[in-house]
Amino acid sequence: MATPSPGHSITYRVAAPASFSASTDLAAVIADHGAALTALDVIESTRSELVVDVSCDTRGPDHAQEIEQALAALDGVDVRKSSDRTFLLHLGGKLESTPTVTLKNRDDLSRAYTPGVARVCQAIAENPEDARRLTIKRNTVAVVTDGSAVLGLGNIGPEASMPVMEGKAVLFKQFADVDAWPVALDTQDTEEIIAVCKAIAPAYGGINLEDISAPRCFEIEARLRDELDIPVFHDDQHGTAIVTLAALTNALKVVEKQLSDVRIVVSGAGAAGHAIVKLLLAAGAHDVVVCGRSGALTSTQEHADPHRAWLAQHTNPRGVTGSLKEAVVGADVFIGVSAPDLLDEADIAAMAEGSIVFAMSNPDPEVDPAAASRHAAVIATGRSDYPNQINNVLAFPGFFRGLLDAHCHDITDEMLRVAAEAIAETIADDELNAGHIIPSVFDPRVATNVAEAVAGVARQEAGSAEGSADTDDAARRNGRTAAPTSAEAAR
Structure with missing residues (x-):
């Protein structure tokens, strides 16, 4: 049975006869029906009546209706109104545009707008890079979606995706002071x-692609990275991969194993699974088996999807075949980004001693965490009601903060790796245990640590690139050609 959640929080405005036991009677109904009472506030009181706001977390709409009927069944009680607190939070949206300057007089107006603003426009026209210094571009990210793969809801379209995109923008601002704005596109x-993103890019310092279905998301990101001079980041891929590597880094410390030695099984060959595998390999993993709907991917198979073909060619060195259940036998690590209830307790028992299970399908994981905990040494999920939540908010705010601070134009695997390292190292070794392998999303050190790590790599790589360009320029001035890159040599 599902547990009461703040995502299904309801406030009932109830009128009850004035008596010493009125409030306790209301609270008893909440408890008897399995909800979690969060507040009981007297709104109005007379000699004969109390008006009380009863707030509680429920399991969902049916449970909320059941509680309302139980309250109304009390003698003399009238339920005047019930309010879904989640919907109340979203009324009018969750964002607003707030100026950073104050216009107190005509002089201020003349500088912020015409005629003074024309001088700033001319300066940017002469040097477009000044847009990063003189406009919102320096700190603004576009959160772009087509609504085709929203949370676990699927293809619900651009309008229905907006609450998620607004929430993403709130997290950017709350955790890393990055200004982000939803861009929901009515096209798939x-x-x-790609054309729309290229057209709006001049106004933004980066683009965060969100909830765009695979395999289109791969091409969209790759093309935009090639064709734009601002960083483009598909959070469903890379945010998940960063936090997964961070959690696995610390989980391996708890069980005293090395990434290079362990056998890893990944369930899910979509966007998140692909990115997780690529980052694990870049970080030093060797034995990774990827399972799709038909079982383990092997190099002997043919795949029309080039991304699935890449996984088949670069993983499974032992040539494991068969189903997911067969693949996890003897494995040290299971990482699930696929579908609910694919494994059971017996499957986890068949894994290696000191096994690690990351069951991240939401809202229902690949295996019941309670059952898995009877055999696995460390368990993580994508849910907030279990320990060790793998949550992308640990990655993307600080990651973009670092990119913007470094005036970055591109994203590299090394940036992803150091972001994961920064998250993992937020928890000191003497604080690590099976129930605490990943920091809280509210830990203020996380975004700062990630931003500093990413900016450091970005500046270092930019310096190396500038050095290479300087070498090429010097070589041309001297009438000779610089040494070819390895790719050029291969050609």
């Missing part, structure tokens, strides 16, 4: 999405 055509 790859070329149109």
Whole structure:
């Protein structure tokens, strides 16, 4: 049975006869029906009546209706109104545009707008890079979606995706002071999405692609990275991969194993699974088996999807075949980004001693965490009601903060790796245990640590690139050609 959640929090405005036991009677109904009472506030009181706001976390709409009927069944009680607190939070949206300057007089107006603003426009026209210094571009990210793969809801379209995109923008601001704005596109055509992103790019310092279905998301991100001079980051891929590597780094410390030695099984060959595997390999993992709906991917198979083909060619060195259940036998690590209830307790028992289970399908994980805990040494999920939540908010705010601070134009695997390292190292070794392998999303050190790590790599790589360019320029001035890159040599 589901547990009461703040996501299904309800406030009932109830009128009850004035008596010593009125409040306790209301609270007893909440408890008897399995909800979690969070507040009981007297709104109005007369000699004969109390008006009380009763707030509680429920299991969902049916449970909330059941509680309302139980309250109304009390003698003399009238339920005047019930309010879904989640919907109340979203009324009017969750964002607003707030100026950073104050216009107190005509002089201020003349500088912020015409005629003074024309001088700033001319300066940017002469040097477009000044847009990062003189406009919102320096700190603003576009959160772009087509609504085709929203949470676990699927293809619900751009309008229905907006509450998620607004929430993403709130998290950017709350955790890393990055200004972000939703851009929900009424198209699911790859070329149109790319064209729109290129058209709006001058106003933004980066683009966060969100909830765009695979395999289109791969091409959209790759093309935009090639064709734009601002960083483009698909959070469903790379945010998940960063936090997964961070959690696994600390989980391996708890069980005293090395990434290079362990056998890893990944369930899910979509966007998140692909990115997780690539980052694990870049970080030093060697034995990774990826399982799709038909079982383990092997190099002997043919795949029309180039991303699935890449996984088949770069993983499974032992040639494991068969189903997911067969693949996890003897494995040290299971990472699930796929579908609920694919494994059971017996499957976890068949894993290696000191096993690690990351069951991240939401809202229902690949295996019941309670059952898995009877055999696995460390367990993590994508849910907030279990320990060790793998949550992308640990990654993307600080990651973009670092990119913006470094005036970065591109994203590299090394940036992803150091972001994971920064998250993992937020928890000191003497604080690590099976129930605490990943920091809280509210730990203020996380975004700062990630931003500093990413900015450091970005500046270092930019310096190396500038050095290479300087070498090429010097070589041309001297009438000779610089040494070819390895790719050029291969050609």
